[in-house]
Amino acid sequence: MGQVITPYWDPLPTARRLLSPDGSAYATFGTPVFRGEWADRNWRNVPGPFYGAKTDCMQLGREYAPEHVAFDEVHEFVFRQPVNERETEALVTAAGWELYTNYGWDGDDHWTPEGVRAWWRERGRVREWAVAAAAVWSSYTENPVYVPHHHDAADGHRDFVAYIDEGLEACLRGYVFWLEHRREPAPGEALPLL
Incomplete structure (x- = not known):
């Protein structure tokens, strides 16, 4: 992926x-972009402000944000939070193309340091799922028209x-530092452990 951490x-x-000059969360056609509900978020979402909830099954998100979006058999989810403006734009674009506008961006209101640590402790479950999903998606060869899509899905996993x-x-x-202090860490500032 070549990203700078x-x-x-x-x-x-x-x-x-x-999203708009006044900061409201509406696309140009009047539908809210982020209508996802925290209670419906996909368990595979990494902690952070953005998440996929009851998203559609069209699996378009990787077209716009391949560094951030992956999907299971039914729903898209955010596997990496954006770390700069370009990445944020890609993720917002992917959310805007999602049929039911069921991405959320209120994760900061729900995640706690303890919740992030609990997710991290269970990362083996997510990793195991992603390894298996990559194997399944990369094995699809029945319909040559869909092979590039399936292999891209495997790449995401x-x-x-x-x-x-x-x-x-x-x-x-x-x-976790952000959640505890509501500010970005200064260079060299100690970060909490997971």
Whole structure:
């Protein structure tokens, strides 16, 4: 993936700016972009402000945000939170194309340091699922028209596994700092452990 790991960068000001000049959460056609409900979020979402809830099954999110979105058999989810404006724009675009507008962006209101740590402790379950899903999606060859889509899905799952293995811990430590202090860590500032 080649990303630079940052302790934490708050993507919400950029997301608000991208949606409309006044910061409201509406697409140009009048439908709210982020209508996902916290209670409906997919368990595979990594902790952070953005998440997929009861998203559609069209699996378009990777077209717009392949560094951030993956999907199971039914729903899209966020496997990596954005760390800069370009990535935030990609994720907001993916959310805007989701048929039911069931991405959420209120994760900061719900995640707690303890909740992030609990997710991290259970990461093996998510990783195991992603490894198995990559194997299944990469094995689809029946209809040549869909093979590139299936293999892209497998790539997303492999990217998720790689991120769990290297990079996610540092980002989650920065996110726990954010949740505790509601500010980005200063360079060299100690981050909490998971």
